[in-house]
Amino acid sequence: MLELYIVLILMIIGAIIAVETKSILSSIVALGKVGLGLTIAFLILKAPDLAIVQLVVEILTLIILIRATLGRDVKYTKENQNWGVKFLSIILIIIFLIFSYNVLQSLPEFGNPILKVADYYIENGMKETGAANLVTSVILDFRAFDTLGEATVLFTAILGALAVLRKNGIKDKDTKENKGVQGD
Amino acid sequence: MINNRDSQGMSVIVKTITRLTIGLILLYGVYILLHGHITPGGGFAGGVIIALSFIHIMLAFGKNVALEKLNQTWSKIFESTGALLFITIAFLGFFGGVFFNNFLDKGEHFELFSAGTILLSNIAIFLKVGAGLFLLFVALVLFKIGGRK
Amino acid sequence: MIYFLCFILFSIGLYSILTKRNLIKIIIGISIVDYAINLFFILVGYRMNGRSPILEKGEEIERIVDPLPQAVVLTSIVIGLAVTALLVAIAIRIYEKYGTFDINEIKELKG
Amino acid sequence: MxxxxxxxxxxxxxxxxxxxxxxxxxxxxxxxxxxxxxxxxxxxxxxxxxHLIHPLRYFWLFVYIPVFIWECFKANLDVVYRVIHPDVPINPGIVKVKTKLKSDTGITFLANSITLTPGTLSVDVDQDNGYLYIHWIHVFNEDVEGATKDIVRRFEYILERIFE
Structure with missing residues (x-):
């Protein structure tokens, strides 16, 4: 599992660069590096489904983020001068890491899962659904309610984005206000 | 016919490579989608790849060409169709007794037409994800800053 | 140990959310937190020297990686993309209104 | 159709x-x-x-592959020499070259071949006048004719038979 450690450390370095770089565009590119590292980690962890989805989703995230920053006057961010906030955050994160380290001791050792639910899926998934890809058989047959909820969340998010970005309503409001001003 | 010398979009190199590869990207997306129950992939991955292929056209040729192929109205219709199809499959499960029952014949394993409703559900999820993400990107592109008054 | 590296990744994203002033940096922090949680789920379900949960003809069913976390994370990734897009949309709208991505300046302009 | x-x-x-x-x-x-x-x-x-029907074009495409690999090999050796040499004898700059190719695919293949060859990188295309702007690791010739002779001629002869 040495390669997994290497990929994770590279991801952590990429995340630090993404957070600390002053140039926004470099920061977005570093985020893309973290996502591609995650893709390789999924491949090492034997999850090819997730690797495909993560790869294409990462590209789309990058395009959307670059679209948000291009053409706007935000090439470089200013450094935060408020040292109190930084100090408090670092203390909070250190406490969080200490607690999480203690909690992680009680988890099963890496590589030996103790979840018994999945045994049923692995044994009977092929017989009951006829799908060779067990992940698909879980998301679309055994646990289709999850997917229904996911579809609802996706629908709501897209609807929200369209509502936030709509143009017509704002134009109407402007013209009404202008008319009102003229009328007065 | 697409005019390569149109001033919109990127340079001629990007346009030519896009012309030659876009059909194969679309084909690969459909392959990933239809073989979701046998090989890695499925509705999510296929939907995102197909949305990316249309976004590719939009980035290379400008927004007019891409919206000619798939405009906003049709994207909205496809997205709603996907949601409706998925919930219809769920309700048709009552033929077998419960919600989301896999009521169709399972077929022979490792064949393209097998696994009952999973293939149909994959197509529904593909319509939902693909059209939704394309619609989101179109909304982000078409939004122009009006400037503060 | 490998779980702890995952938590370090999470805390880097948390630090970005807590201290940065730029809205785009905050969105990047949320994305990093998203990645860390997805990775943690998959790490929990991994079986040492396991096989991917895609069956092939004529192979026995044994030592297969847990498919349940993978199925949950698959939906989570797409939701993460939609949430990022929604946040970007809101950020663009804020930029149109105030002319900046800096949250401190936005506060001053409003107050 | x-x-x-x-x-x-x-x-x-x-x-x-x-x-x-x-x-x-x-x-x-x-x-x-x-x-x-x-x-x-x-x-x-x-x-x-x-144009897809002509068999001669496929023959020239077949010929183009070893020619391109050979040019790529020579350029690799040149770049390696420049990197290893203790003085690092480079003189980078952007030159303008002229091409006879007119079709989109021909210009794309030419520009990509130039980019794939180490040491040269196509930066921009002016399709109407047939000019390419190329970043060169060591500028031997600053004028248009000399640079064209050095960079473009070796590919253009065959590409013209494939795509025009």
Whole structure:
């Protein structure tokens, strides 16, 4: 599992660069590096489904983020001068890491899962659904309610984005206000 | 016919490579989608790849060409169709007794037409994800800053 | 140990959310937190020297990686993309209104 | 319309390659998928389908591959020499070259060949006048004719027979 450690450390370095770089565009590119590292980690962890989805989703995230920053006057961010906030955050994160380290001791050792639910899926998934890809058989047959909820969340998010970005309503409001001003 | 010398979009190199590869990207997306129950992939991955292929056209040729192929109205219709199809499959499960029952014949394993409703559900999820993400990107592109008054 | 590296990744994203002033940096922090949680789920379900949960003809069913976390994370990734897009949309709208991505300046302009 | 038919055939062949060995259900679904792909993006696939029939063009394409690999090899050695040499004798700059090629595909192949060769990198294209702007690791010739002779001639001779 040495390669997994290497990929994770590279991801952590990429995340630090993404957070600390002053140039926004470099920061977005570093985020893309973290996502591609995650893709390789999924491949090492034997999850090819997730690797495909993560790869294409990462590209789309990058395009959307670059679209948000291009053409706007935000090439470089200013450094935060408020040292109190930084100090408090670092203390909070250190406490969080200490607690999480203690909690992680009680988890099963890496590589030996103790979840018994999945045994049923692995044994009977092929017989009951006829799908060779067990992940698909879980998301679309055994646990289709999850997917229904996911579809609802996706629908709501897209609807929200369209509502936030709509143009017509704002134009109407402007013209009404202008008319009102003229009328007065 | 697409005019390569149109001033919109990127340079001629990007346009030519896009012309030659876009059909194969679309084909690969459909392959990933239809073989979701046998090989890695499925509705999510296929939907995102197909949305990316249309976004590719939009980035290379400008927004007019891409919206000619798939405009906003049709994207909205496809997205709603996907949601409706998925919930219809769920309700048709009552033929077998419960919600989301896999009521169709399972077929022979490792064949393209097998696994009952999973293939149909994959197509529904593909319509939902693909059209939704394309619609989101179109909304982000078409939004122009009006400037503060 | 490998779980702890995952938590370090999470805390880097948390630090970005807590201290940065730029809205785009905050969105990047949320994305990093998203990645860390997805990775943690998959790490929990991994079986040492396991096989991917895609069956092939004529192979026995044994030592297969847990498919349940993978199925949950698959939906989570797409939701993460939609949430990022929604946040970007809101950020663009804020930029149109105030002319900046800096949250401190936005506060001053409003107050 | 011809472009759509060409894309249909290409898509069907690629689909059969994906789903080898072929059976009836894969073939039927493949025809439907190829029709869909050709309908959606077929109008932009190829602009001059009648050029696909000439067998001589395929022969020159076959000849082009070893020529390109040989040029690439020579350029690699040149760049390696510049990197290892203790003085690092480089003189980078952007030069303007002229090309006789007119078609989109020809110019694209020329620009990509120049980019793939180490040491040279195509920066911009002016298609109307037939000019390419190239970043060169060591500028031997600053004027248009000399640079064209050094960079473009070695590929243009064959590319003209393939694509024009």
């Amino acid at each position: 011809r472009s759509k038919i060409v894309l249909f055939i290409v898509a069907l062949v690629v689909w059969l390659g994906f789903t080898w060995p072929p059976d009836l259900s894969h073939l039927l679904v493949g025809i439907l998928v190829a029709i869909f792909v050709a309908y959606m993006t077929g109008d932009m696939f190829i602009t001059r389908p009648h």
